Amino acid sequence: MNYSLVxxxxxxxxxxxxxxxxxxxxxxxxxxxxxxxxIAVERRTDLxxxxxxxYQFANRCDHPMTIDLGAVAVVGRNAQGTDVGLRxxxxxxxxxPVALDGRNVGGESLAYPTDRxxxxxxxxxxxxxHQGAPxxxxxxxxxxxxxxxVP
Amino acid sequence: MxxxxxAAAALAPVVHPYVxxxxxxxxxxxxxxxxxxxxxxxxxxxNDRYYHxxxxxxxxxxxxxxxEDASDVIGYRRCTKFGAWAKNLKIPHIVIExxxxxxxxxxxxxxxxxxVIHGNESFAYRVLAQPQRRTLDTAVLSTLRAGVGLPxxxxxxxxVDLGGLxxxxxxxxxxxxxxxxxxxxxxxxxxxxxxxxxxxxxxxATHAGGLGVELxxxxxxxxxxxxxxxxxxxxxxxxxxxxxxxxxxxxxxxWLSPWLTAGVTAGTSVIExxxxxxxxxxGVHTRSFGGDR
Numbered sequence: 172m173n174y175s176l177v178x179x180x181x182x183x184x185x186x187x188x189x190x191x192x193x194x195x196x197x198x199x200x201x202x203x204x205x206x207x208x209x210i211a212v213e214r215r216t217d218l219x220x221x222x223x224x225x226y227q228f229a230n231r232c233d234h235p236m237t238i239d240l241g242a243v244a245v246v247g248r249n250a251q252g253t254d255v256g257l258r259x260x261x262x263x264x265x266x267x268p269v270a271l272d273g274r275n276v277g278g279e280s281l282a283y284p285t286d287r288x289x290x291x292x293x294x295x296x297x298x299x300x301h302q303g304a305p306x307x308x309x310x311x312x313x314x315x316x317x318x319x320x321v322p
Numbered sequence: 323m324x325x326x327x328x329a330a331a332a333l334a335p336v337v338h339p340y341v342x343x344x345x346x347x348x349x350x351x352x353x354x355x356x357x358x359x360x361x362x363x364x365x366x367x368x369n370d371r372y373y374h375x376x377x378x379x380x381x382x383x384x385x386x387x388x389x390e391d392a393s394d395v396i397g398y399r400r401c402t403k404f405g406a407w408a409k410n411l412k413i414p415h416i417v418i419e420x421x422x423x424x425x426x427x428x429x430x431x432x433x434x435x436x437x438v439i440h441g442n443e444s445f446a447y448r449v450l451a452q453p454q455r456r457t458l459d460t461a462v463l464s465t466l467r468a469g470v471g472l473p474x475x476x477x478x479x480x481x482v483d484l485g486g487l488x489x490x491x492x493x494x495x496x497x498x499x500x501x502x503x504x505x506x507x508x509x510x511x512x513x514x515x516x517x518x519x520x521x522x523x524x525x526x527a528t529h530a531g532g533l534g535v536e537l538x539x540x541x542x543x544x545x546x547x548x549x550x551x552x553x554x555x556x557x558x559x560x561x562x563x564x565x566x567x568x569x570x571x572x573x574x575x576x577w578l579s580p581w582l583t584a585g586v587t588a589g590t591s592v593i594e595x596x597x598x599x600x601x602x603x604x605g606v607h608t609r610s611f612g613g614d615r
Binding site: 269 | 394407609
């Protein structure tokens with residue numbers, strides 16, 4: 172085993188603030204910075220129950236940062252222009268605030284059940300960390316949009 | 323009674339699934355001394371193990387299947403729990419360190435006795451240290467240490483140091499027995515050292531690194547080697563000795579990355595004069611900056 176290679180990996184796997192780049196993760200979609208977090212949100216191909224958002228986040232700071240994915244404010248807009256508040260699909264009640272270590276990265280994908288077609292979905296990423304003024308990112312539907320019914 | 327026999331016959335392959343193996347191997351083993359040749363990868367059915375189908379229904383035999391998710395969306399995946407990226411914060415802060423230390427300590431050779439065998443003759447000898455002053459051994463060791471962070475800046479660690487005697491303290495040998503051709507000629511060589519140490523300490527953090535003060539205690543095992551020459555017969559013999567370790571140490575380290583430190587350490591024995599250690603190490607941490615920032 173080449174020890175210099177191990178050291179290089181250990182030294183290089185720390186997230187560099189503002190880079191939106193990491194050897195183990197990609198940061199697709201729209202990007203924002205809230206407090207200690209660099210966040211990328213991507214609208215992925217919808218599931219039958221509704222739209223899916225991929226969250227990728229990185230801690231810019233040296234200390235842990237709590238991320239509350241279950242509390243993120245998400246609003247969907249249908250073809251008629253009506254806004255609908257969306258809650259994440261969490262049948263096993265897994266979502267809870269989790270601390271992300273300093274200079275570390277993480278990611279999750281959440282589905283948002285709805286009974287109508289959502290053409291645009293907006294996310295207030297500031298609510299991810301309960302910090303600062305609202306910071307909305309809006310994402311249009313992808314080509315693979317399929318909308319079904321609430322399970 | 324008949325029902326019992328039927329039940330026993332039905333259960334036998336499940337309880338002893340390898341029963342059929344013994345009988346099926348008997349025929350293949352009839353070659354006597356040629357069994358080595360018959361095991362050369364042949365697909366002969368008589369060499370194949372037979373497992374009763376009931377074995378696969380036995381709940382005690384786990385089915386090895388890798389967990390694979392078709393989706394990574396919460397609620398659709400089963401293999402990876404939510405928040406797997408935060409696992410390192412759910413366990414205590416663990417540090418794994420590796421490095422090199424130099425130690426000097428009092429030789430454990432004085433008054434030790436040993437024996438060396440040449441052919442069918444055994445010779446006893448004893449070792450005498452220099453009488454003028456205490457002799458010291460110098461050892462260079464690789465060190466591997468695992469530590470766990472405790473509340474309020476305390477930590478504990480276990481450490482194993484393994485290395486060689488770079489400069490053993492000089493000692494003379496005295497043969498206590500002789501043989502047909504006199505006595506062997508013993509020449510002192512090097513040896514090896516194993517230190518096993520437990521440590522408790524407290525550390526303070528700065529932005530760039532940290533400082534620690536600690537107490538260590540454990541056991542040292544030293545093997546001193548001697549080369550023995552006796553009438554065209556060359557042998558190596560050794561004397562093993564053990565001693566307690568009790569040290570006070572200081573250490574300082576710098577962060578090379580959020581999970582990697584480089585440090586130096588130095589210490590002195592609290593039970594033995596002129597015994598000291600110094601070393602350098604690299605440490606890998608499970609928490610960013612040790613959780614100190």
